[in-house]
Amino acid sequence: MINNIKRALQLFLCIGLLNQTLQAQNDLQYIPKPDLKEELASFSLVDGFEINLFAATPMMEKPTQINFDNEGRLWVCGSHLYPQLNVNEEPSDRIVILEDTDNDGVADKSTIFYDKFIMPNGILPDNQGGAYVASSDKLIHLSDTDGDGKADKSEVLLTGFGTEDTHHTLHRFGWGPGGKIYMQQGFYVSSNVETAYGPRHLNGSGIWSYDTETRRLEIFSKGYINPWGHSVNYWGQSFEADGAGTGFGHSFPNAVLLTSPGESQALPSLTPNSPKASGIEIISGKHFPPSWTGNVITNDFRAHITDRYSLEADGSSYIAKLEHTFLKSKHISFRPVDVTMGPDGALYVADWYSPIIQHGEVDFRDQRRDHVNGRVWRITAKGRPLLQKPNYNESSIPELLDLLKADENWVRLLAKQTLKTREANQVINAIDKWLGNLNSQGSDYDHHRLEALWTVQTLNLMDIDLLKSVLKSKTASARSAAVRVLYYWNEKVPDALVLLETAVQDSDPSVRREAITALSKFRSVEAFNTALLAYNPNMDQSYSFALRQTCRILSKYWLPSVHNGNQKRQAEDAALIFALKATEDPSATQPLIDFYKNSKNPDAGILTVIGKMGEPAQLNFLTEIIASVKGHPHKRDAANSLLIAAKNRGIFPTKNKDKVLQDLFTFGDEHIQETACSLTGYWKSTKFIDILKQKLSKPNTSYAIQESAAQALAMFNTDDIGEFFVQIISEDRSITTTKLAVAALVQVDLDEGVETITQLLNKELDEETIDYLIKTVIKKEGAFTAFSSALEGKTLAAKTAAQASRFVQASGREGAEELMAALAKAGSIKTASGDANYDRSTQDLMTKLKYGDAKKGKEIYLRPQMACTTCHKLKGVGSSDVGPDLGSIGASAPADYIIESLIEPNKKIKEGYKSSAITTINGDFYAGSIIFEDANMIKIKTSAGTEVSLQKSKIESREASKVSMMPAGLTDSLSESEFIDLLKYLTELGKSH
Amino acid sequence: MDFESASLQTNELRIYNMRLKCTHRIHLLVLVILLASCNSKSTPLQGPLGFKQNEKVIFLGNAFFENAIANGEIETTFSLCFPKKNITFRNIGWSGDNVYAHARTRARDGQRFGSPEEGFGILAEQITDLKPDKIFIAYGFNESFDDDAGIEAYRKGLNRLLEMLGQHCPELILISTLPMEKGFGIPEEHIEARNKELKKYAETTKEVAVEGEYRFIDLFAPFSKVNKYTTNGVHLSSTGYRKAGDLIAEALKFPQLAIKIDAKKADDIRNAIIKKNTLFFHRWRPQNDAYVYGLRKHEQRIAQEEPAQIEPFIAKQELAITSLLENL
Structure with a gap:
């Protein structure tokens, strides 16, 4: 009753607000009325499908996630409070359960299950009348203990999820095939969650896995900008949509996608040129045409489009291909944010409904935000029969086991979830019988056994024999999924390392990738050595990344054994070299140098590592290569590496510097000459000043070398260098040489330098030169002020002044405004603002x-x-x-x-x-x-x-x-x-x- | 000598000395000598803890205090023990936090989140602003996962924290870690191993209290006896918090509660406290913090203005609590 009154009140308020909203937007004329028929008419759908409205406000909240339970009821979490709770406002976002009791494809019953949340962004029914909810900083379990269909108990399971950005907070829940809950969080939040197994910290985006049985929370993978949607395919592999990045990608344990704080490397998404995507579902089941099975559906919510991609295995990962647009709307408020297959085999699309999305770029309280409307649309295939929903709760254990053979991914998942509610011993006995009765010649035999293994995992039990047998499946994807189970059971499996030794040498790369990742769970040098067996020079990106991660995670065990000589190694051990490089640990530099020394066909990449991490004594190895071996094939790599060390770290070798420069200047090609000039500057090798002077002043020298020489000379910072620049400038050489000399002069004598820039700007200069000169000023501390003074009383061509002013502004440095004013005065120009040829309202x-x-x-x-x-x-x-x-x-x-x-x-x-x-x-x-x-x-x-x-x-x-x-x-x-x-x-x- | 001054101890006196006029100084110095001679080096500071009028109390720690916001139990117990003192409570517990205040770092700026050390600085700033008279400190749970190897680091970190807090607050009270409870699907061997460590961290906290002459409240031993006070093995339920409130009041020899903790009027007070604490939570840890302090600050003016607008509502709620307590 109270809820009804509240709802009526809310509706009343909403209508009032809406009127205001529309009035306020009259001028803009592009906020459409939230008319359901109009929105329905705005859709165009690929041939062979039709769309109908399943539910809309007031039956439901503005949806952030939708999820079906095993009774075919659709749970909707959503938020009218987004993007920010008002000051002193009571939380009132709702969890709503929608039911289609007469099976006509339209929801006819709606129950408010709970209505006291702040922006819940994840909902997962527990299939026992309750649900898990992502509520801001908390993971909550709601239950209905008295069976009236409404939550009467709210249990906080975990606290400490970050709330710094309300569309990045904990969101999007789903069951994994092995019964864990997978949850996501976005880029801007930092979580500090206290668990019985220790605090868990995650900065930025990632997937959490949560075991409801043992209450264990772990980080599954990291990265993406704001992963908003996660779906698991037939074989248990994970795909995440990125609501702020590009399309969707393939995730696995230890993977880092796109970007993550503190991670120096990451994998790309599968669709790097695609728009942002929210919500993801993998098509399965008999209602959709067979050719659609395994396709990915995801929402380009910004463009009011639902897309379809086909997916194909490629090495240890996948290739995605964009298919013909699935669903498109002309209605600017249609915002598809979630998508899921339903009990009848149809596809359900959650529509956030708002002309405005996100909350950064548009004011939190912008009147155009829609706080009222939400919809769920239902898409069916024309002329194809709908599916009968299994009656999970009234099925016997053997009947539920038979549902593991279903084509529909959700049926198998819900069957396992229902089995979890039955007596575990009975389920285990029934599984044995069920396995015995399977037709070993059937095409799905391997998958059925895998489902049995996942059922055991879902029950939080272990069956080593079954695991071993699935590891021997004929189908590679089944083996790969079994290795993932081994990843979770890890050290509890007695001869796990033996099993993994076989798996890392599997014929299929996806099995090997899983095995590499599983090994990261075993805290030993032996596990590391086993992982190295998977190394080969032609690893694909995901595979190589998995190996890199395992090497890094296990480095605290194996790196010491390399240092104390216990690690066995061969001269051409490319795998160990890969591992040492992967650590990005300075202590790996010396072993890498030793490898280089002892190898017949050494890896030039090692030389780069020395420049990035090596100490001065280790840099001497680079100078030795250049100075003592005439025509060494890696001379260029060594020189570049020395420059990296000098430029990025200020670290120099202690020996052979002059010999190196002599050699590089004498025998080096263009690129090496350029590097040599820079090295001379960083090393302050006075013996070579004259060479630098020649390089700058000689007419036929290339621009790159000239520039490098000028900058190197400026590093010496002595009076005579300044005089040399002044002389070059006075000789009125080519504009290139003059410009370089002026830029260098600014470095050694600021006042003289800006004076010459002012003079130079009076000449007819191209945009590039002006840009270069301004950048020179930007680079130098205090140069803005000096340049402003130098401009006093001078005149410049208006065009030059305007161009210079633009570059100054682009620098964004402090003092830019002062300099821009000085430029404007010298050029007698109006400042950029207010100068447009049109009314800027x-x-x-x-x-x-x-x-x-x-x-x-x-x-x-x-x-x-x-x-x-x-x-x-x-x-x-x-x-x-x-x-x-x-x-x-x-x-x-x-x-x-x-x-x-x-x-x-x-x-x-x-x-x-x-x-x-x-x-x-x-x-x-x-x-x-x-x-x-x-x-x-x-x-x-x-x-x-x-x-x-x-x-x-x-x-x-x-x-x-x-x-x-x-x-x-x-x-x-x-x-x-x-x-x-x-x-x-x-x-x-x-x-x- | 009145009740309040009897409870003053050496570490507070250092600060009080600076604050009080010269006339009081000699009187207090005598007290220092008297009390110093009573202190034993093997037990933490004993004796009743009193409150003067209008004091401010801070609850600082990990989820032990953060979760207390939801049920208001400890604060209700305190309020009912001292109904006429008009004490202001600020709960700044933070889930996952440790003695280094790592969880308190600010929102991200580009690829970077605030460094752990930033958290400590932010805490120091907050304590300076709040000007508390007493701080109850509950850390050690998260640190205890570093096992034996982490004990010395914990001791050092706790001492550093106490030193910083001591510069802004005269009375610091340490609370021990709690034991884990059995059940909740958590493997028993894990619980046994954890309880060994948690006990060591509780003992370390006590040692720090003895060394620094702070008050110490042992919750480990009393919570080890019965297994019914947590929601998940590690975090207290409302019943657990009520028990913790009792234990703290008992250890600090608080006066009797003005009314029974389960009385209707106590419920009203508790609800008012929960509301006040929730408002304060949104004030100091607002959602969309990235737009208040972080990289997205330039994107939203409202995000920066609205949290401060909560303050009058907190003040109003404080008045409501005071009035309820005065009319008991």
Whole structure:
């Protein structure tokens, strides 16, 4: 009763809010009415299928996840509170159970199971009348002890999940084939969970596995940006959709996908050029056409599309191929966020329903957010019979075991879940009988036995004989799944290492990959040596990554045995070399050097490792290679490695430096000459100053060498060097030489340097040169102020001043505004803002958007002077990653957001694209976004699009920029109609495939 | 000598000395000498713990305190022992936390989360802001998974924490780890091994208390006797928290509860306390923290404004609690 009143009240409030919302949006004219018929009419579906409404508000909450139980009831968790609880507001998000009691494909009964949550993002029925729920910082189990269909007991199972970003909190629950619960969390949260087995910390995204029987919580895999959906295929392999990355990928224990804090390497998704995806289901069962079995369905929620991919085994992982668009809507509020197959074999799509998604880019309290509506749509195959739902709870144990033979993935899963509720001994006895009666010639024989093994695992029991027998299956995928069971049972299996020794040498790479991963659970050198048996030079990416992880996890056992000489090794032990490199541990450097020394056909990669991790004495090994062996084939690798050590770590060799330089300058090719110049500078080898001077001043030297020589000379930082630069500049040589000399002069004599820049800017210069000169100023501490003073009273061409000003702004450094003002004054130009040829009011532009021409807009986008393509890619196409990929900007961002981003880039900096300015103690300067950071190093993607790794101890200063890397005023030169065309083009990007 | 000053001890006096006017100083110094001579080196500080008017108490630790927010038991017991003292309680327990305050690091900035050391600094800042008069400290559970090898690190970390807290607060009370309970599907051999370690960490906490002359409350021994106080083997149920509240009150020789803990009026107070603590939780650990402190800060102005708007509601709730207590 109380619930009904509440619901009525809520509805009343909702309608009130809705009216307000619509009124407020009248000007924008693009918030559609939440009309179900209109939305239904907006769908286009691939041939052979039809769609109907299964349920909508007020029967349900705005859905974040949907999951069926073994009685065919659909559990919906959702949130009208998203993205943030109001101040002093009581939690009121609901878990709703939907039922289709007359089997007509439309829900006719709705029960509010619980209504006191804050943004629950995961729901999993326990098939005993209760459910597991992801509630903000907690994992909760709800149960209905009095059988009235409503939760009356809420038990907190775990606390401490991160809440820093409400669409990254604990979410998306599902049963694994072995009975564990798998749960995900996103990029922005940090979890500290207390368990009976110890605290569990996970920074950033990953999958958790939770064992409801033993209450054990573990990290299954890490990575992705915001994994939002996890599905398991016929053979137990995991696939995750990435709601903030690219499409979906293949996950396995110890895997790191895309990115994860503190991880220096990661695997790509299976669909690297696909849009963000939410919710994932793997098609199975007799209702869908047979050719669809095993296909992946996932939602491009930004573009209002549900996609279909076919999946094919490839080495130890998979290849995914995008098929014809499955479902598409023209309705901008259709937001498919979850997808699951239902008891009748149909596909159910949860529709979050909102014109606005996410909560970073649009205000938390933006009126256009829909807090009311949610839908579940049901898709059926035309002319194909629907399935009968098994009556799990009334089936006998043998009947339930027979359901393990079903084609439908969910039937087998629910059968196992139901078996868990029966007397374990009876189930075990019945399994023995059931196994004995299987037809060993049947095509699914291996899979049936695997299901029996998973049932034992689900019951939290062990059956070593069954495990051993499934490990010997004819079907590789069954063997691979059995090895995964061994991963979980690990040291409890008596002769596990013997079994794994066979598995790492299996003929199938996916079995070997699983075996490598399972070995990471065994705390011994023996396990490591067994894993190395799986090494081969042609490992695929996932396989190689699995081996790398096992080597790293076990390194505390085996690395000491390498150091004390106990580790057996052969001269050409490529596997051990792989393992040593994988550790990224400085103590692995010496053993690697020894390998290099003793090998007949040494691995040049070892030389790079020395530069990255070696001590000065170990760098001497590199100088020895160059200095003492004439024409050594790895001379270039050794020189590069020395430069890495000098540049990134400030570490130099102690011997043979002059000999090395002599050799490199005498015999080296272009590239080596360039490296030699840099080394001369870092090493401050005065003997070679004259060579550097020659390299800079000689007319025919290549640009790369000239630049390297100029920068190296500047490192000497003495008066006569400054005089030399001044002389070069006065000789009025080519603009290239002059520019390089000026840049170098700034390093050694700031005042003189900025003075010459001011003079130089008076000449007719191309954009590239201006950019170079400004970058020089940006790099130097205090140069902004000095340059501003130098400009005082001077005049510049307006065009030059404007261009220079743009580059200054792009740097995002402190003092940029002052310098921009000085440039504007010298060039007698108006500042960038307020200079546009059109009315910049967002609302005004919005109303004119309908007159825009996307085709013309594309031409404007591609104009070189607009510079859009200089920094942005479109769906992975393009040369630079400086700014975000705009391939689906239209589908993800509302038009007003795009307008503001174009006019005032600083107001809308996309997550992950905030720029930082870093100066090293060597005086090197880098501006760009930080893409990786741990305690020791930092990896920065510069505004030029290149990646640079830097040792933290070598960083002198570091500033987080408050401004966008995108210069303001880029669109100022456009006419209003051109601006509208460009806007139109951008708003349509990603709206169709 | 009144009840409150009798409970003052050397470590508090150092601070009180600085705060009080010269006239009090001599009087107190005499007290120092008197009390110092009474202290024995083998037991932690004994004697009743009293409260002056309007004191602020902090509960600091891991999930032991964080989970207490949901049932308000310990705080209700304290309030009913001192109904007229107008004590303010702030529960800043954090699941998974340890003596280094690792769990308290801020939201991520790019690829990086706050370093563990940042957590300690953030805690120090928070303690400075809160200006507590007493801090109840419950750590050791998470640290105990480092087994025997981790004991010395725990001792060192706890001492460092106490030193920092001591700079801002005159009275620190240490609470021991609790034993694990049997059942809940957790293998028995695991529980046995864990309890050996948990006991050692409880003893270490006691040793630190003796050494630093702090009060120490042993919950390990009393909770070892009966097996019915947790929800999952490691975290207390409401009944467990009620028992813990009793044990703490008993150990600190608190006065009798003003009314029975299961009285209707006690329920009202408990509910008011839970509401206040929930509001405070959203104030200091707001959802969408990444938009308040982290990388996404520039994206949302509202995220930064709204948490502070909770404060008047906390104050209102405090008044409600005070009024309930005054009208017992």
